[in-house]
Ligand SMILES: Nc1ncnc2c1ncn2[C@@H]1O[C@H](COP(=O)(O)OP(=O)(O)OP(=O)(O)O)[C@@H](O)[C@H]1O
């Protein structure tokens with residue numbers, strides 16, 4: 742069994758990949774107040790038998806080094822996925838390929854495979870929302886980064902020095918309280934942003950793109966997005982599974 746791990750800015754997500762290539766249901770822990778490393782170490786304790794981890798993270802060098810040391814101490818083989826200029830069917834569109842978030846790179850790998858020869862647009866609704874386009878040939882055209890749903894609302898409330906409240910319950914375009922005006926404002930703002938960005942990207946593409954939606958807020962945002970969006974909450978796990986299989990092939 743290989744443990745697939747995605748360490749984002751707010752949550753640690755993981756799945757088990759068995760030898761037949763089956764993925765277990767993705768699980769997640771929010772970091773809350775504790776450091777991401779402490780969540781990762783708890784995960785290692787929960788899987789004392791694991792010998793191989795494929796990791797994608799968007800955290801610091803210190804996190805990466807500490808994770809490497811912890812895995813070495815336990816005899817775990819760690820493969821930490823980085824963004825490179827060309828791999829796993831994707832040609833990275835960044836001027837400096839390593840600067841593209843590794844989670845975005847893994848998302849592109851998975852979405853391009855899911856799209857089965859069509860172009861795709863990956864929308865990852867996490868702490869940040871990222872929107873990236875991939876051509877039919879696997880060429881990444883580039884993409885955008887926006888503050889995510891929770892973060893947008895929290896930033897506004899933090900700047901208002903505690904005078905404002907927030908509610909995502911019963912979103913309404915004609916909100917009747919401060920909490921709902923902010924929750925609904927951020928929700929409908931991001932729904933409009935996602936729609937607008939995707940249609941601009943689509944206009945620039947020569948063929949129809951499959952819109953793939955993932956991340957912690959994907960399901961909630963999907964319920965308000967008109968049009969066809971393919972909901973894939975474990976998109977990064979699919980990408981990590983493919984990368985793990987490819988690496989196993991090249992090392993044998
Ligand atoms: N149980 C939960 N605990 C915390 N956040 C949750 C939960 N369920 C859904 N969310 C939402 O998930 C979002 C974070 O999504 P996700 O886990 O995909 O982000 P991340 O990978 O940590 O962030 P990023 O990739 O941007 O660094 C938050 O904005 C929050 O609204």
Ligand SMILES: CC(C)(CO)[C@@H](O)C(=O)NCCC(=O)O
Pocket residue numbers: 749750799840841842843844845867869871886
């Ligand atoms: C944008 C986030 C935070 C989304 O998780 C991550 O992909 C990241 O830290 N990226 C590095 C910057 C970039 O992708 O241009």
Ligand SMILES: [K+]
Pocket residue numbers: 749844865867956
């Ligand atoms: K992410």
